Amino acid sequence: MNIVVITGADRGCGQALVRYFIEGGWRVYAGQFMPEWKELEQLKEEFGSDLILMPLDVSDDASVKAAAEFVGAREENIDMLVNVAGIAGGAEDNADAWKQVFQVNVLGPLRMTEAFLALLRRGKKRICVYSSEAGSITTQPREDGFVYSMSKTAVNMEMRLMFNRLRREGFTFRIYHPGWVRSYMSGVRSREGVYEPEESSASAYLQFVTDRPCEDVLLMMDVKGEIWPF
Amino acid sequence: MAVQFEKEGDSVYLLLTKEEAEQMWREGETGLQKVAVGSRGEAGSGFHMCICQPDYAETVRALYEEILEHEGRVDILVYAPCTHAGDDGAVGERHSYEAIYAATERNVMGFRTLVDTIVPLMSKSTIRRIAVITEANASIRNCVSEDDYGYYLSLAAVNMAEKIYFNRLRKEGFTFRNYAGSCIGETMGAAWYVSCDLSNNPEEPSIHSDENRLVMRNSLYEEIAW
Numbered sequence: 269m270n271i272v273v274i275t276g277a278d279r280g281c282g283q284a285l286v287r288y289f290i291e292g293g294w295r296v297y298a299g300q301f302m303p304e305w306k307e308l309e310q311l312k313e314e315f316g317s318d319l320i321l322m323p324l325d326v327s328d329d330a331s332v333k334a335a336a337e338f339v340g341a342r343e344e345n346i347d348m349l350v351n352v353a354g355i356a357g358g359a360e361d362n363a364d365a366w367k368q369v370f371q372v373n374v375l376g377p378l379r380m381t382e383a384f385l386a387l388l389r390r391g392k393k394r395i396c397v398y399s400s401e402a403g404s405i406t407t408q409p410r411e412d413g414f415v416y417s418m419s420k421t422a423v424n425m426e427m428r429l430m431f432n433r434l435r436r437e438g439f440t441f442r443i444y445h446p447g448w449v450r451s452y453m454s455g456v457r458s459r460e461g462v463y464e465p466e467e468s469s470a471s472a473y474l475q476f477v478t479d480r481p482c483e484d485v486l487l488m489m490d491v492k493g494e495i496w497p498f
Numbered sequence: 499m500a501v502q503f504e505k506e507g508d509s510v511y512l513l514l515t516k517e518e519a520e521q522m523w524r525e526g527e528t529g530l531q532k533v534a535v536g537s538r539g540e541a542g543s544g545f546h547m548c549i550c551q552p553d554y555a556e557t558v559r560a561l562y563e564e565i566l567e568h569e570g571r572v573d574i575l576v577y578a579p580c581t582h583a584g585d586d587g588a589v590g591e592r593h594s595y596e597a598i599y600a601a602t603e604r605n606v607m608g609f610r611t612l613v614d615t616i617v618p619l620m621s622k623s624t625i626r627r628i629a630v631i632t633e634a635n636a637s638i639r640n641c642v643s644e645d646d647y648g649y650y651l652s653l654a655a656v657n658m659a660e661k662i663y664f665n666r667l668r669k670e671g672f673t674f675r676n677y678a679g680s681c682i683g684e685t686m687g688a689a690w691y692v693s694c695d696l697s698n699n700p701e702e703p704s705i706h707s708d709e710n711r712l713v714m715r716n717s718l719y720e721e722i723a724w
């Protein structure tokens with residue numbers, strides 16, 4: 269059985285992804301950031317031992333380390349790490365917001381990869397991250413909203429640095445732009461957007477589990493399977 | 499580090515962090531000579547070295563006041579992010595997340611603070627140019643590095659910030675340069691490129707001007723993918 273670790277799984281894209289992986293025959297370790305949000309526990313009732321919940325705050329070294337120990341105590345390896353957790357930051361576009369957003373959106377995937385690297389090396393070696401069109405310098409149309417955009421550009425660069433080191437060990441990478449999703453990034457379920465989390469995550473799941481004939485190329489692809497320039 | 503005066507009477511303000519200034523002090527005359535390479539003017543006339551920590555708003559504000567008093571405007575703002583996170587290895591090797599964050603704070607928020615503070619002085623100029631001096635490894639597409647996360651994440655984020663400023667300020671007549679790399683042989687140095695205009699016919703639809711997009715170029719004038 270393949271094993272995946274998913275961050276930011278309480279709601280939105282991450283939670284929808286949990287369901288696709290389990291239905292696809294994977295065992296899922298789902299990071300729970302919001303214990304007060306009960307939907308993951310309802311999924312647990314539905315899926316039983318195929319879904320294992322664990323507390324996880326990707327901005328916290330100790331929490332990430334504890335999660336890696338939790339999984340390591342139960343599994344020889346994991347096959348895939350999916351970094352979904354992300355925040356938009358508040359209305360402020362200042363140094364405090366940069367610190368908060370950078371900790372989650374950029375250092376989160378690095379912390380996770382490093383904490384789970386030994387387990388990943390013994391598995392199928394795939395690292396996936398939810399980025400955004402907002403991180404594409406080429407296509408960026410905004411005149412403000414620096415912090416979120418810069419964090420997604422930075423996480424794309426982070427994937428490049430990881431790719432440069434790990435590709436030769438057989439690792440493969442997915443950088444995914446989920447489209448404009450009616451999720452909870454503003455704190456409440458958005459009524460605006462183009463995709464339901466379930467629609468976007470259906471595409472993500474297929475892209476994450478399907479091998480490409482061009483794994484030596486680092487690409488950012490969106491929900492429609494279209495390539496975005498960096 | 500090179501300072502180039504375009505014309506007699508031009509002023510150059512070289513911003514140094516406290517650490518950089520201390521290092522130059524230790525290096526004595528050689529350090530100063532390094533700074534003045536390419537200068538046609540006498541260091542001390544139109545040439546000013548200032549201690550300025552771009553991520554500290556107070557020091558940038560002090561710079562603003564000084565330039566306002568003595569010059570009244572800024573024509574060109576050149577920014578070169580250069581802080582690394584110390585011993586910052588490849589994935590799975592030693593590095594400190596705190597240090598990575600701190601490097602990005604200085605490089606990225608430093609750029610933001612500097613631009614936000616200095617732009618009002620640039621609005622008084624007819625030139626209004628913002629330039630980022632970077633390196634080819636700032637390209638996510640082409641980067642060959644495996645380590646130095648704090649530095650490379652910063653370079654990518656600064657490029658994104660420059661693009662957002664471009665979107666915001668181009669319509670006010672600002673122009674932008676993004677120059678990657680060293681100047682070896684008789685290639686195009688940063689100072690030369692930054693001071694050159696690009697073809698721009700305001701009568702033509704904006705898409706036909708090279709001033710109306712942000713491009714990273716190296717010293718051979720080659721375009722580098724982001």
Ligand SMILES: NC(=O)c1ccc[n+]([C@@H]2O[C@H](COP(=O)([O-])OP(=O)(O)OC[C@H]3O[C@@H](n4cnc5c(N)ncnc54)[C@H](OP(=O)(O)O)[C@@H]3O)[C@@H](O)[C@H]2O)c1
Pocket residue numbers: 275276277278279280281282299301302324325326327328352353354355356372398399400401445446447448449450451452453454455461465
């Ligand atoms: N929605 C869009 O249109 C869109 C577009 C492009 C890219 N993305 C990216 O797609 C990813 C998924 O976003 P989404 O739309 O599904 O948003 P979402 O509904 O807010 O889901 C993200 C989840 O991550 C959690 N989280 C926040 N901080 C965390 C931390 N430190 N550790 C672990 N989990 C944390 C969130 O909790 P809280 O709710 O408490 O913050 C939330 O449960 C994000 O990386 C986002 O940047 C989204």
